[in-house]
Amino acid sequence: MEKLTPMMQQYLNIKEKYTDCILFFRLGDFYEMFFEDALEASKILEIALTGKSCGLEERAPMCGIPYHSYEGYLKKLIEAGKKVAICEQVEDPKEVKGIVKREVVRIVTPGTYIQEDTPNVSENNYILSVCYEDKKGFFSLCHLDVSTGELNLSLVNEFDFADIFYKISPIELIADGRFLTLLKSKEKQAVKIRMFVESKNICVNPANSVEGSMEEHFFDRSYLEANNLYQEEYEQVLFSFRNLLSYIEYTQKVAALNISKIKWVHYDNYLKLDYNSIKNLELLQSSLDKERRYSLYGILNRTKTAMGSRLLRSWIERPLKSRKDIDRRLDLVEEGLREYSLREDLIGLLDSVYDIERICAKLSYDTVTVRDMINLKESLYHLPALKETIRRSRQESLIDAFGDIDPLGDVYAILEEAIADHPTGTIKDGVIIREGYNEQLDELRMLETDAARILSNLELRERDRTGIKTLKIGYNKVFGYYIEVTKAAHKNVELPLEYIRKQTLANAERYINEELKELETKILSSKQKATQLQSELYAAVKREVSSCIHRMQKTASYLAELDAVLSLSSVAADNNYNRPSFNERRTMHIREGRHPVIEKLTEDGIFVPNDIDLKDERSFMIITGPNMGGKSTYMRQVALICLMAHMGSFVPAAFANIPILDAIFTRVGASDDLSRGQSTFMVEMNEVSYILEHASKNSLVILDEVGRGTSTYDGMSLAWSIIAHLCEKVGAFSLFSTHYHEITEIEKLYSSVVNYCVAVDEREDTVVFLRKVVRGKADKSYGIHVARLAKLPEEVIQNARFKLDELQASHSQKKGLGSQPLPSYFESPRESGARDKIIDKLAEVDIETTTPLEAMVLLMELKKMTE
Ligand code: ADP
Ligand code: MG
Numbered sequence: 001m002e003k004l005t006p007m008m009q010q011y012l013n014i015k016e017k018y019t020d021c022i023l024f025f026r027l028g029d030f031y032e033m034f035f036e037d038a039l040e041a042s043k044i045l046e047i048a049l050t051g052k053s054c055g056l057e058e059r060a061p062m063c064g065i066p067y068h069s070y071e072g073y074l075k076k077l078i079e080a081g082k083k084v085a086i087c088e089q090v091e092d093p094k095e096v097k098g099i100v101k102r103e104v105v106r107i108v109t110p111g112t113y114i115q116e117d118t119p120n121v122s123e124n125n126y127i128l129s130v131c132y133e134d135k136k137g138f139f140s141l142c143h144l145d146v147s148t149g150e151l152n153l154s155l156v157n158e159f160d161f162a163d164i165f166y167k168i169s170p171i172e173l174i175a176d177g178r179f180l181t182l183l184k185s186k187e188k189q190a191v192k193i194r195m196f197v198e199s200k201n202i203c204v205n206p207a208n209s210v211e212g213s214m215e216e217h218f219f220d221r222s223y224l225e226a227n228n229l230y231q232e233e234y235e236q237v238l239f240s241f242r243n244l245l246s247y248i249e250y251t252q253k254v255a256a257l258n259i260s261k262i263k264w265v266h267y268d269n270y271l272k273l274d275y276n277s278i279k280n281l282e283l284l285q286s287s288l289d290k291e292r293r294y295s296l297y298g299i300l301n302r303t304k305t306a307m308g309s310r311l312l313r314s315w316i317e318r319p320l321k322s323r324k325d326i327d328r329r330l331d332l333v334e335e336g337l338r339e340y341s342l343r344e345d346l347i348g349l350l351d352s353v354y355d356i357e358r359i360c361a362k363l364s365y366d367t368v369t370v371r372d373m374i375n376l377k378e379s380l381y382h383l384p385a386l387k388e389t390i391r392r393s394r395q396e397s398l399i400d401a402f403g404d405i406d407p408l409g410d411v412y413a414i415l416e417e418a419i420a421d422h423p424t425g426t427i428k429d430g431v432i433i434r435e436g437y438n439e440q441l442d443e444l445r446m447l448e449t450d451a452a453r454i455l456s457n458l459e460l461r462e463r464d465r466t467g468i469k470t471l472k473i474g475y476n477k478v479f480g481y482y483i484e485v486t487k488a489a490h491k492n493v494e495l496p497l498e499y500i501r502k503q504t505l506a507n508a509e510r511y512i513n514e515e516l517k518e519l520e521t522k523i524l525s526s527k528q529k530a531t532q533l534q535s536e537l538y539a540a541v542k543r544e545v546s547s548c549i550h551r552m553q554k555t556a557s558y559l560a561e562l563d564a565v566l567s568l569s570s571v572a573a574d575n576n577y578n579r580p581s582f583n584e585r586r587t588m589h590i591r592e593g594r595h596p597v598i599e600k601l602t603e604d605g606i607f608v609p610n611d612i613d614l615k616d617e618r619s620f621m622i623i624t625g626p627n628m629g630g631k632s633t634y635m636r637q638v639a640l641i642c643l644m645a646h647m648g649s650f651v652p653a654a655f656a657n658i659p660i661l662d663a664i665f666t667r668v669g670a671s672d673d674l675s676r677g678q679s680t681f682m683v684e685m686n687e688v689s690y691i692l693e694h695a696s697k698n699s700l701v702i703l704d705e706v707g708r709g710t711s712t713y714d715g716m717s718l719a720w721s722i723i724a725h726l727c728e729k730v731g732a733f734s735l736f737s738t739h740y741h742e743i744t745e746i747e748k749l750y751s752s753v754v755n756y757c758v759a760v761d762e763r764e765d766t767v768v769f770l771r772k773v774v775r776g777k778a779d780k781s782y783g784i785h786v787a788r789l790a791k792l793p794e795e796v797i798q799n800a801r802f803k804l805d806e807l808q809a810s811h812s813q814k815k816g817l818g819s820q821p822l823p824s825y826f827e828s829p830r831e832s833g834a835r836d837k838i839i840d841k842l843a844e845v846d847i848e849t850t851t852p853l854e855a856m857v858l859l860m861e862l863k864k865m866t867e
Pocket of ligand 1: 598602603606607608609625626627628629630631632633634771
């Protein structure tokens with residue numbers, strides 16, 4: 001250590017505290033990385049690895065990036081899953097002798113990274129802090145989007161944890177080390193966690209703690225009560241909340257001013273959507289190509305702001321369960337729909353609004369750029385007009401909801417007054433502060449321009465005086481101002497005596513004289529003063545604007561809601577959606593329903609609408625029919641219409657009257673689900689078991705070809721008993737599609753079951769899909785027909801047909817069941833009752849005390865029971 005240069009010693013002292021980070025060490029205009037960091041970063045960033053003498057024999061490996069364009073490099077490192085500690089010079093190098101003091105000012109991690117230049121970030125990136133209370137059997141969760149300041153607290157029971165975890169899909173996770181081992185590998189895969197932070201490693205040194213620490217704020221009971229945040233459960237999330245806050249303080253080194261939108265999320269208040277439903281219903285992305293365009297979100301999202309698109313997404317993920325809240329949203333959507341020109345005006349205004357939430361975040365972490373400030377100004381400019389437009393409309397709900405939006409005129413005035421309309425350059429070398437804002441600044445700038453004029457006069461005069469037409473006055477960073485004379489010109493002319501040689505180039509000489517020297521001092525000092533003053537003024541503007549962060553956030557959340565509502569209005573208008581209504585009679589009645597995504601994708605542009613009519617006493621629908629008949633589409637469309645209604649959207653149907661549901665469950669049979677690994681059938685059964693356990697009378701259960709992942713008899717029996725269980729024990733609204741047409745027999749056993757099938761028109765050897773769901777059952781599978789449609793060679797088709805006949809014939813012979821294609825396979829409930837009784841009887845027998853005679857009698861009794 002002693003042998004090292006003082007700077008290297010400083011470096012290592014700092015690095016020691018940040019061993020898990022790549023350290024960006026500020027040296028003049030560069031961030032330098034050394035040793036291991038340099039080796040690692042130069043590979044990731046694809047930049048040259050060099051060396052720096054450090055006092056030891058070998059040079060220290062080094063690589064560096066320019067500080068003014070570090071963003072791209074930082075992003076690359078973060079994406080590679082690294083943490084970066086940014087270490088700045090905290091003193092002005094000009095004012096100190098020796099080594100400048102340096103400090104880490106910020107640690108950037110995947111979850112705390114706020115991206116530049118991504119104006120339309122429609123997804124939230126969450127840091128999640130989890131604590132598991134094993135004794136009480138629940139998880140306390142606290143998740144924060146650093147870039148928007150949205151903080152959510154929740155308590156979640158063990159059953160629901162996995163689904164909620166998927167929904168949050170944190171990018172960074174703070175938890176106990178034990179926790180990761182609890183997460184199954186499947187779950188780990190499904191989320192996008194880039195970084196895991198052991199909660200025990202987070203400790204905030206109280207001495208370092210940030211001024212006005214968030215702790216005091218958030219754990220002060222009176223503050224909490226005043227803000228309606230205090231709840232009995234608060235104590236229970238404290239631990240995970242505290243971990244999260246400490247982590248933010250530790251990484252950001254400033255109190256996060258923008259964390260103000262603290263919310264309790266009671267997942268029970270929302271319609272439950274398990275992970276599979278989000279995936280199977282293709283709510284956020286299509287499952288095949290992961291394209292967002294062909295998902296429900298893709299169809300519904302016409303928002304103009306990033307804030308609106310994030311909110312809309314959360315509406316899809318968390319549909320409402322309260323009729324009052326749903327109706328409020330529907331009212332807003334309806335009003336937006338009703339008045340075309342109002343809607344267009346408002347949408348036009350929203351189009352000019354930038355991501356105010358993110359700008360607030362950057363203000364609070366002091367990473368805001370000049371561009372952001374201009375964007376903020378531009379956004380605020382439109383707010384008074386927006387407010388006025390809403391107030392002038394005659395739409396009551398809209399006025400109620402948004403008429404009181406704070407247009408932030410004062411914040412706009414600050415920005416408008418201070419910031420130039422078209423700023424150029426950076427704070428250091430450009431014009432950011434508007435002319436006329438500050439007299440002293442104007443004067444300094446005048447001096448600068450004045451000097452430029454004097455310089456060009458001087459140049460002309462010297463040309464005249466020396467007779468050298470090519471003489472020019474120039475400037476460079478090292479030598480300052482100079483008079484340049486080419487060597488060629490030099491030969492023929494005697495230069496004035498007061499010219500002092502400064503620098504010799506290959507074909508020119510550079511000089512200076514007294515007058516130029518004086519000018520130089522004047523220009524440089526006014527320039528420096530102007531820069532200094534501009535930075536100060538700009539910092540003051542930032543402070544002033546920052547003091548309004550909470551108001552801006554509030555306005556931002558209004559804008560987000562307005563944007564999301566109007567998006568739903570536009571989609572409803574363009575796609576001919578209608579307002580759904582709700583009932584408490586447990587009837588689900590949809591007329592001419594369509595699938596919101598598939599209707600856009602059909603080749604001929606014709607989508608056949610279908611109805612559904614379920615009642616309390618007839619709530620189970622079995623749907624049979626050939627492959628490609630439209631079963632899956634139909635079932636998903638019912639689920640989507642229900643879901644859209646619960647999120648307060650209009651629906652693709654002529655009419656929809658449905659009950660308030662508590663959950664939507666979907667399961668797609670294994671062979672339809674390609675992305676899963678080996679034990680698909682096991683997964684399928686796991687998920688069905690989850691549904692059977694969690695569904696209630698008020699749930700909607702969609703089972704698409706469940707039981708298909710195993711052999712025919714196996715699968716069929718499972719399907720049968722699953723249906724029986726749902727009918728007897730659960731009573732949920734259920735749609736069950738199957739290509740085992742034998743299953744339709746179950747209609748005779750349960751009054752709640754009704755058979756439907758997708759209609760086909762069978763002509764000669766081919767089928768035409770009519771896409772209509774009608775009463776009745778398919779009486780056979782159409783596999784071979786479909787194969788023909790798929791243009792399998794005719795020979796293969798004929799052979800298959802022949803083989804089918806043969807199989808069916810041999811089957812009937814073996815069982816002696818005449819013409820029936822498959823045996824009546826299932827026992828009636830009476831029979832199964834008998835078996836249960838036999839088993840019960842046997843269980844009662846105590847072998848030790850049973851005499852042989854008693855055993856004989858028992859055997860006879862049992863025999864009788866089987867008859
Ligand atoms: P199944 O589940 O019965 O095999 P799908 O629901 O997957 O059938 O439907 C197959 C294809 O048929 C869909 O991709 C879609 O292109 C088309 N289709 C389904 N339903 C309709 C409909 N109602 N109107 C028009 N085309 C439809
Ligand atoms: Mg299907």
